[in-house]
Amino acid sequence: MRSISTGLITETVKNAFLRANYDIGADITECLEKSRREEISPLGRDILGDILLNDEIARTERIAACQDTGMAVVFAYIGQDARIEGGDFNEAVEEGVRQAYSEGYLRKSVVSDPLFDRRNTGDNTPAVIYTEIVPGDRIRFDVTAKGFGSENMSAVRMLTPAAGVEGVLDFIEETVSKAGPNPCPPLVVGVCVGGTMDKAAVLAKKATMRPVGTHNSDPRYAGLEDEALKRINKLGIGPGGFGGSTTALAVNIDFFPTHIAGLPVAVNICCHVARHASAEI
Amino acid sequence: MSEERKRLQIPCSEEEYRSLRAGDRLLISGTLYTARDAAHKRLCALLDEGRELPFDIRGQVIYYVGPAPTPPGYAIGSAGPTTSYRMDKYAPRLLDAGLKGMIGKGLRNDEVKASMKKNGAVYFAATGGAAALIARSIISSEVIAYEDLGTEAVRKLEVRDMPVIVAVDPDGNDAYEAGREECRAALASL
Numbered sequence: 001m002r003s004i005s006t007g008l009i010t011e012t013v014k015n016a017f018l019r020a021n022y023d024i025g026a027d028i029t030e031c032l033e034k035s036r037r038e039e040i041s042p043l044g045r046d047i048l049g050d051i052l053l054n055d056e057i058a059r060t061e062r063i064a065a066c067q068d069t070g071m072a073v074v075f076a077y078i079g080q081d082a083r084i085e086g087g088d089f090n091e092a093v094e095e096g097v098r099q100a101y102s103e104g105y106l107r108k109s110v111v112s113d114p115l116f117d118r119r120n121t122g123d124n125t126p127a128v129i130y131t132e133i134v135p136g137d138r139i140r141f142d143v144t145a146k147g148f149g150s151e152n153m154s155a156v157r158m159l160t161p162a163a164g165v166e167g168v169l170d171f172i173e174e175t176v177s178k179a180g181p182n183p184c185p186p187l188v189v190g191v192c193v194g195g196t197m198d199k200a201a202v203l204a205k206k207a208t209m210r211p212v213g214t215h216n217s218d219p220r221y222a223g224l225e226d227e228a229l230k231r232i233n234k235l236g237i238g239p240g241g242f243g244g245s246t247t248a249l250a251v252n253i254d255f256f257p258t259h260i261a262g263l264p265v266a267v268n269i270c271c272h273v274a275r276h277a278s279a280e281i
Numbered sequence: 282m283s284e285e286r287k288r289l290q291i292p293c294s295e296e297e298y299r300s301l302r303a304g305d306r307l308l309i310s311g312t313l314y315t316a317r318d319a320a321h322k323r324l325c326a327l328l329d330e331g332r333e334l335p336f337d338i339r340g341q342v343i344y345y346v347g348p349a350p351t352p353p354g355y356a357i358g359s360a361g362p363t364t365s366y367r368m369d370k371y372a373p374r375l376l377d378a379g380l381k382g383m384i385g386k387g388l389r390n391d392e393v394k395a396s397m398k399k400n401g402a403v404y405f406a407a408t409g410g411a412a413a414l415i416a417r418s419i420i421s422s423e424v425i426a427y428e429d430l431g432t433e434a435v436r437k438l439e440v441r442d443m444p445v446i447v448a449v450d451p452d453g454n455d456a457y458e459a460g461r462e463e464c465r466a467a468l469a470s471l
Contacts, residue, residue, distance in 0.1 A: 041464055043306075043446075047408055050444070054414035064349045064359040067412040067432075105358055107349040107432050118319070120431050149364045149386075149409060181457050182364050182387035184409035236465030240408050241387065242446065243460025245468055273410040 001083045002137035004281050006092035009084070009139070012279045013096025016143045017072060018104045020277040021064050024055040027211040028188075028249065028274055035186060035239075035246040044244030048186075051239070051272055066273040069106040070145035072097045072127035073205065079136035090129060098123045109148070130202065144209050144276040150187065150269040153179035156201055159263040165224065168193055168265050172228045173235070175267040176248065181241015184271035187248045188212060189232065192266045193221075195256035203254045204266035209276040212250035225253045249274075286444065291382070292340045298381050299401050301447045303454035307405070308442040313344045313384065315436040317363050320427055321371035324435075328374055335426035335435060339379030342405075346384075347432035348422070349412070357422040357438070361412030362386040365404070369393050376400045384445060387457075394453050406448040406456075418443040 029052065036048040058065035074093055078084075086092075101108055101124035110125065111118040134140075155175045159167045172191055179187075190208030192200040215222035228251040238244020249272065258264060289297070291311035301307075314336055316324060327334055345365055349358030365385030372383065373396035381402050386409040389397075397404060407415055418440050426435040449455050 040467060041460070043460070044464075050408050050411050050414060054408075054411040057413040057417075058359070061413070063352055063355075063413050063416075065413055066410045067347060067349045067359040067361050068363070069349060105350045105352040107347065107358070109347070109432070120433075122431070152364070180388055180461070181406075181409075182366065184386065234465070234468045236461045236463070236468055238460065238464055240406070240446075241457050241461070242406075243457075243462075243464035245464065271410055 001081055003083050003085050004139055006084060006086040006089065008281055009089065009092040010096040010099065012281055013074065013093050013141060013143065014100040016141055016277040016279045017097060017100035017106070017145060020143055020145050020275040021069050021104065021106055022058050022062050024058065024065055024273065024275070025211065027213055028272065029055060031212045031249045032186070032272065035249065039239065039244050039246050041238055041242070041244035043242050044239040044246060047239035047242070048246065064106055065275070066147060067107055068109060068147040068149060069101065070147045070275065071110060072124060073144045073146050074127050074129045075142040075206065076129065076131045077134045077140040078131055079138045080133050081137035082139055093129055094125045094127060097125050097127045138280055140278065140280045142209055142276065142278045144205070147271055147273065150183035150271040153183040153269045154267055156197055156264065156266045158197065159265055161261070161263050163263055167263070168224070169228055169231060171265050172251065172267055173231045175269070176232050177235050179269060180237055183269045184273070185237050185241055185248070186239055186246045186272050188270040188272070188274045189228070189248050189251040190268040190270060191228070191251060191253040193253065193255045193263070194258035195264060197264055199256055200264040200266035201268070203256055204268035207252040207254045208268050208270040208274065210252045216253055221253050221255055225251050228253070288442070291342050295381070295401055298403050299451050301403050301450050303447050303450040303456040303459065305447040307445050307447065309445055310441045310443070311439070313342050313438045313440055315344050315346050315348070315438060317345050317347050317433050318367055319430050319433040320435050321368050323427060325371045325374045328378055334378070336437070338375060340381050342382030342384060343375070343380060344384040344438065348416070351422070355416070357416050357419045359412035360416045360419055362407040362409055365389060372396065376402050389449055394449055394455070397449060397451060398453050401451045403447060403451060404449040405445040407443070407445050415443065
């Protein structure tokens with residue numbers, strides 16, 4: 001057994017959220033630069049230039065790239081041979097979120113009751129925490145600060161098996177088309193095909209966190225990613241939604257076994273400020 | 282920027298608002314008020330009760346933003362636009378009360394566009410997600426109402442050369458629709 005203190009967990013989660021909010025990944029930056037060279041709309045090219053400049057300011061000045069610093073989502077992979085010492089694991093994660101958002105000048109965007117009070121909790125907690133038990137004695141955290149301009153444009157649909165590949169592609173395209181300029185294109189589109197309704201949604205969220213430019217290791221799904229991206233970038237929505245050939249930077253598709261009667265598809269939309277970070281203890 | 286941007290002092294005259302065209306790229310300077318979901322709900326409740334708003338809304342522009350906290354040495358934290366459609370339910374009420382401009386991002390519904398036409402109002406878009414960049418054009422920020430709402434409080438902002446695009450003009454022309462249609466057609470023929 002390897003001991004891991006809750007203090008270290010808090011510190012690790014805190015630093016991951018600070019990095020996620022200040023440092024837009026090199027994968028996104030490279031893709032934005034490439035898109036700016038290839039974008040057909042002059043206004044679209046200018047908007048991509050503004051986005052690149054914005055991300056540079058955030059990185060160098062250590063300020064939030066977007067004012068919507070999101071709801072904190074944490075995927076924790078806990079090694080079965082690790083022993084957590086010094087307190088409650090979930091509370092240690094929440095404390096990391098609390099410290100990042102208060103000390104890092106990040107916006108607190110969480111309300112305690114979604115329907116009646118809608119009172120801001122004041123510290124951006126609770127986070128959405130998923131834990132998985134994995135082999136080994138380490139703990140890995142994948143965190144994302146998920147903005148809601150794009151989250152609101154996401155969708156799950158329970159297709160029938162007969163809908164097939166075309167049904168999946170149509171649903172992805174329809175979701176992005178309906179969203180139009182609202183979710184701050186260019187987008188990173190996370191998709192999961194299969195599982196149950198909830199499993200598809202969770203894996204779609206994880207898919208938004210996969211670096212752009214990587215592909216599903218299954219060549220059939222990698223081909224689906226390319227085809228979906230091609231169709232989305234023909235919609236004309238473009239950077240900022242004012243028209244153009246860069247509506248999405250990537251479509252990341254994951255899949256999971258499903259029931260004989262089902263073909264669930266979840267499409268989680270993420271904006272160009274795709275904020276995620278990983279850390280291992 | 283590849284295109285010349287016109288400068289506009291806000292608030293401006295009714296004629297100046299009416300002269301703006303969808304697709305115009307502007308650098309705006311002057312005074313803005315911030316409000317988003319929760320503040321809109323309260324402002325409309327005041328109007329429904331026949332009470333005075335916390336600021337004189339006539340001729341003014343509201344920026345849909347909930348800024349990040351202000352770091353030391355800055356006038357304001359990162360402050361990009363939030364998605365405007367969530368304010369569609371409230372916007373016609375405020376436009377009827379004299380509001381002349383809104384800054385946000387994303388589509389507006391037909392009711393808002395009809396109300397804009399009736400009232401000679403403009404909907405501007407700022408680049409979503411470019412919040413650190415936009416904050417540089419905000420030179421001061423002061424909470425003037427609903428401090429309890431935190432980031433959703435109503436603020437009075439002074440801005441200098443804030444870059445915006447006229448998304449919907451007072452005649453109802455929509456730059457989002459036009460831009461998308463033009464590019465969709467161009468991409469289809471490639």
